[in-house]
Amino acid sequence: MNIHTLKVTAILSVFLFLCMPTMAQQRGKDESLRKVLDKMFAHIDKNKVPTGLLRDYAEEYEDLDIFTGIVPLTEHNAADYVRFGYLLSTIKSADLIGVVSKDIDVFFRQKKSYDENNSISLSLALYKYSQIKENALKDGLITYKNDQVYTTNKDPYKQGYLFACSSLVENTTESSVVISLPQSNLLTNIHLSKLEINIGNGFQEIGGNKKVKANLQQGRNEIIIKATLDNGQSLLSHMFITKLERKPDGLTRASEYSFLSNPLSDTIVIDGDDYRGISTKAEVTYCLSGDHTTIVKPFIIVEGFDPRLPNKSKGFTHYNNVVAPNSFLEMLRKDFGYDLVYVDWKNSGEYIQANAYTLISVINWINEQKAISNSKEKNTIIGHSMGGLIIRYALKTMEDRNIKHQTQTYISYDAPHLGAYVPLGVLYGYKAIRDWCADKKFLKSVIKTFSGNKFNVDELIQLGNSLAYSSATAQLLVDYVNPEGNLDNREYILWQKELSKLGFPKGDNGHGLNMFAIANGSYKEPIIPDHYLSAGANAGIGSLDILTPLNPFIYGLSLNDITAALVSMIPGKTKVDADIKISPAKKVGDEVTYFRIKIKKKFLWIGPTISHTNFSFDRYYPNIPLYDTYPSSKYDVSGFTGNLDGNLGDKLNVPDILLQREIFVKPKAIPFVPTSSALAIGSGLTHNPELYKAEPQSMASAFGKNYFVNNESQEHSSFLKEKQVKDWILSRLSTLIVGPINAYTNAQYFLTNAIGVTSWSTDNSKIATINSSGILTAKGKGICFVEASNNGIKYSMPIVVGNPRYILKGSYSPGGYLLKAECLDNEFKNSQDLINDAFKFKWGIKYGNSPIEWIENTKPEILFRQTSDNEYCVCFLEVLNSQGERVSIQNMEISSLNIYDIENSTFYIDRSGNLYDGIKNKYDFDYASIYFSRKKNLSKAFDDSSWDAITALSVDPIGKYKEVTINEGSILLKDMFAEDAIEYMKAHSEEGQQYIYTIVLLNYENKSLQYIPIRVIYKSDINK
Known part of the structure; x- marks a missing residue:
């Protein structure tokens, strides 16, 4: 599933309270x-x-x-x-x-x-x-x-x-x-x-x-x-x-496309840097254009959420079924000289950040390949679903680290910037059928045995678990149900906070990056079915019902289909009453999951048939936004009825007979990526239903107007298939508006590679107008779009007219001093992401008597590191527009804040190496500790988990450091010292000499929270 989550508020405690499964009931496994x-x-x-x-x-x-x-x-x-x-x-x-x-x-x-x-x-x-x-x-x-x-x-x-x-x-x-x-x-x-x-x-x-x-x-x-x-x-x-009729050789249903006929096609495996101890790998397959001997002009395709089946070397999407058969990509290679590069994740279920770090390694490798041929071509990169998020994170992280990504065009293809939605009924339904399967060892062995060991229920559940319970899933889903069956959106909230703070990439020099978005959804009001999945086995003996074949996994995967496959295991209707309904929520309190499995047992000597409830499970929709009702891209299986080729039964080796059981299973289309999420309209941290139900007019997309929305919702898994989408992308690759982003009267704009007459306009004549020659006239102040139309295709570019006012704000934060340039003018601040690359922010900091340190970036905030305990600093801000004109200059004072009280920070050592505490009581070296605790009466701002000390660094007097362990608010003193430190102090110290160590408390992101000086004083005789 190219996949792979937030609601009313960013306050975790309030959100979790709202997400409690009110009116939920689970009876689970009844007596067998x-x-x-x-x-x-x-x-x-x-x-x-x-x-x-x-x-x-x-x-x-x-x-x-x-x-x-x-x-x-x-x-x-x-x-x-x-x-x-x-x-x-x-x-x-x-x-x-x-x-x-x-x-x-x-x-x-x-x-x-x-x-x-x-x-x-x-x-x-x-x-x-x-x-x-x-x-x-x-x-x-x-x-x-x-x-x-x-x-x-x-x-x-x-x-x-x-x-x-x-x-x-x-x-x-x-x-x-x-x-x-x-x-x-x-x-x-x-x-x-x-x-x-x-x-x-x-x-x-x-x-x-x-x-x-x-x-x-x-x-x-x-x-x-x-x-x-x-x-x-x-x-x-x-x-x-x-x-059956014999097919000609080579035309089996399992056949796949082979590599394009180019001798310079190859696959390499690239590792990424660790993210919180997790590293991932990507298989990178490339196919060169024309006479290229190495990568010259890259067109990079980044796949999304694609879990691999157990013991399988590939996922459901890979080069051979995404790139090789695609005529549009082949045209780009042959006619436009692009070298095609496909990034296939080996661990797509890991944290999105971990795979983003791997993509950074991939981009660096591609740029190294370009350097071999002295290529000056820029990268074009397109990411489907989660792949679009991975690109966003990787490019912006490279910019923040001053690493050149050499990318000119970034295309986000139905990527869930504000989160994806798998219906709660489906998530609960999968939990229910997984529970039902848990103790069916004999039943599972029957199916495995009689499918020639090709259909393993446990492996199918393992695949379902990778869809439902991976780290990436928890980050992506607006409503995540954990393995215990409870709503748990903590990972989503943390991810959306980080993504919101990160923003969007702007280009290597703070500008020059073209960003486009494609939504596979539409803004047409969706038709909501009665059920996403229904199954029954209570019709008695009659004509054999046929199971609707399941979703074809050509490019995607749906948890609803995994659930349907597992439901199809339930024995036939002659002996089992199964009534299963997985439904959308049209209002709070609707039943979204209903499972009843009854075994019928008839005793001749009693007479009537006895039905014994073997399993039951119910769930109702809690008081959270109604994502089932929002326009979205979808997973749709209805178009494949009666066609088993290439479907779930083919890919997962589901026995054909399971697709013809007397249990009648009917999966339907489910929503997945809300259209507004694909366009990044609004925020993943505050939920406004009106921004999801219709195309917003007052709230701009982070992509400006450079996005494509379908007239009818399409399959989320559809990638570079529709002619309209391919034509739209091709026009953007070769043609764009060029002109100053800081607009002024007589500024000139033109359309590259235009053919024939181009008509010009702006979307707000009160801010600016533009004539037929592309010459602009400033009328007011604010942000608007310059628009061009050529051969029936429309192009747009955001511009800023006038200079916004900024105020410098700062605070002591995990890691140091967080400075922000806050925009004061309403005409600008609501669309600030669109025009950040119109301004450069020059930041300065002066520690004590040291000279000012200056850093320049295009982001309206920066974090300066803390360098010592009880620090006092003066901070500076200059704002420059793209013409180099100074818009603002300000300064402010800021100091560090100690949020932890330290119980003991002074120790003594005598000539024998004995250790003593601050009041000269003898201390056992093996157990001597530094104790610290959170100060009382701090503001609520410090209640956040980002202020929790998780680990620490010890810095010795000559600047060497080592990681030390925190155990329930204490650090062992012996962990702070190097092995020979005590011997050195005994042999080389003068009476009263002090050694200053520094303990740096760190949070879960390894950001510094507080510097703690530890004094070790040498006394030859502790009693003198």
Whole structure:
């Protein structure tokens, strides 16, 4: 899923309170049917039950009444391999004394594989079981008290048969086949006189070394199996094998595109720097243009959230299915000279920042490749979904670190700048079906065994967990449900705070970067379905329902589809009542998740069918914004009904029969990235529904007017497919407005690579006008857009007319002194992100008597580091416009603040190396500690977790430092010293000499909170 979250307020405590699941109810796992049956038959003499198999005691996953061997053969009693597994599961659960369980377990442990070439092996189950007679209770053969069965001295049992057959091969392209029945595949508790099969040309004996040759007709072929018992009775079962048309070589549904035919295509793996101890890797595949021998003109494609299946080398998106088959990208390579570079994450679920650090390494590597060919070309970079956020973070971080990224164009493609939304009903629904699957070990082994080990439920759940519970998911989702099933938006809030503070990249020199955004959503009012997913298995025996095939994972992945696949495991409707609804919320309090799974059990001697609730789960929508109702891009599966090629069943090896179970599963489209989130309109920290429901007019996008919105909401996973989008991007790559961002009368603007006549206008004539020649006239003060139209395509550029007023503000913050240039004029401050590159901020700081240190940037804030304890500084600000004119100059005083009290900061050492505290009491060196605690009566500003001391540095008197551990507000003194420090003090100190160490307390971001001087004084004799 290219993926991969915030609401009403940025105050964490208030937000978490609002997100409490009000009116939620979860009953979870009810008492299992197995426990009910164990209790019901606890008093019967199990050794007196003929055959040792009692149907009344079984958990019936399939209806044994239609697999008796004597009822007519119909569509409904043709066993496929999954149904065959469920029948064995039913018989195993009927085993009172272990007469068949061992054989069935051995059979399941056997390595199952699809037969090769023209060989097909059958599996057959024929069991004789007992069942309590219909008249047993009425005629006194049993008694029934307190929901428990008691036998008498009379025989209450009758016998019946289970007869079924199956094969792992259900489809073949071979016409001539050889059918066998290995002894290891014959499961029975009775002696058989003869086994025969009929595939249209009469019955022929089979079994052991006897095999049957058959010619299959195109389409479905029925295989009838006849078992003759020792008493002469014959039983019949059947199955179907479908003869498919053979495809030409190389045209299999799993085939993929190969690399473009260019000898200079290659893939390398690049590592990123650590982010909080986490590092990630990217596989970088490139394909060069023309006669390039190295990368010259990069067009970089950055993928989004793409978890990899267990034991798979690739995710769902990679070079071969995104770049290679895309004619638009091939045109850019061949006709425009771009070298295509694809960035494929190996750890997309890790923190977004970690992958951004890896992208920085990728960009640096690309720029090194350009330098080999002396290329002066700028980079163009496009990121889909989370990839757009990774680019934003990487480019801006490089700018803040004064690292040249050499990027001219950044395209954000349906990236969730304000967060993505997976419906709460889906998140809760996945939690519910995951819980239901947790104790279904035998059921999961059935499916794994009879799919030839290709469909592993645990691996599917592992994939679902990577979608639902990864670090990146917690950062991206506006509403995140943790593995315990609770709303938990802490990571989202932290991410949005950091992203908001970071802002958007501006270019290597503070300007010159073209930013464009594409939203796969629209602003058309969405049609909200009754349910995102519904499933039922309570219609009784009738025509076979077909499961709607699941979402094709050509470019994307939906948790709703994982949930649907797991729901499809629930056994057939003849023995299970399943009622499952995952729904949108149209108002607070709506039920969004409803799960009821009941196992039906019929006892002939009681009469009515008993339904036992095996699992139930409910969730209701809390008092939070109604994202289900917002225009968004979507994941839509409805267009793929009846087409299994390339879908979930193909990619995840879901057995085809699971796509044709008697549980009827209907997944629908779900919303994903709100359109306004893709355009970065508004804030992820304060929620305004009006900015989401319709295209805002008063609030500008961070991309200005350089964005594309669809008329109808499209698939979130759609990437460079629609002609309109490709034409829009191509026009922006070659054409843009050029002119001063600080506008003035007679400023000249022109459109590069324009063909024919260009018409000019501004969007606010009260601020500025522009004539047909592109010459501007200033009329007022503020921010507006210069707009150009050429050949029916519109272009825009933000400009600032006049100079805003700024005031310098500063505060002591984690890491040092935070200075901000706050804009005073309403005409500018609401759209300040658009015009920051119109101004340069020249910051200065003077520590004590030292000279002023100057730093210049394009961001209206800066953090100067603290250098010592109890520090006093004077700070300066100059604001310059893009013409170099001084707009403002100001200064202010600021001081450090100690927020922690220190209990002991002075120690003594004598000539013997003994340690003493500040009042000269002897101190055990192994336990001597420095204690600190938060001061009382501090302002609420210091309650934030950013002021919590997590770790610390020790700086010795000559400036060497080492990391030390904080343990419950204390630091061991011995951790502060180097190994030979005490010996050095004993040997080289003069009487009364002081050694000043400094402890620097650090927060979780390794920002300094406080400098603590520690004095160690040498006294040859502590008593003098």
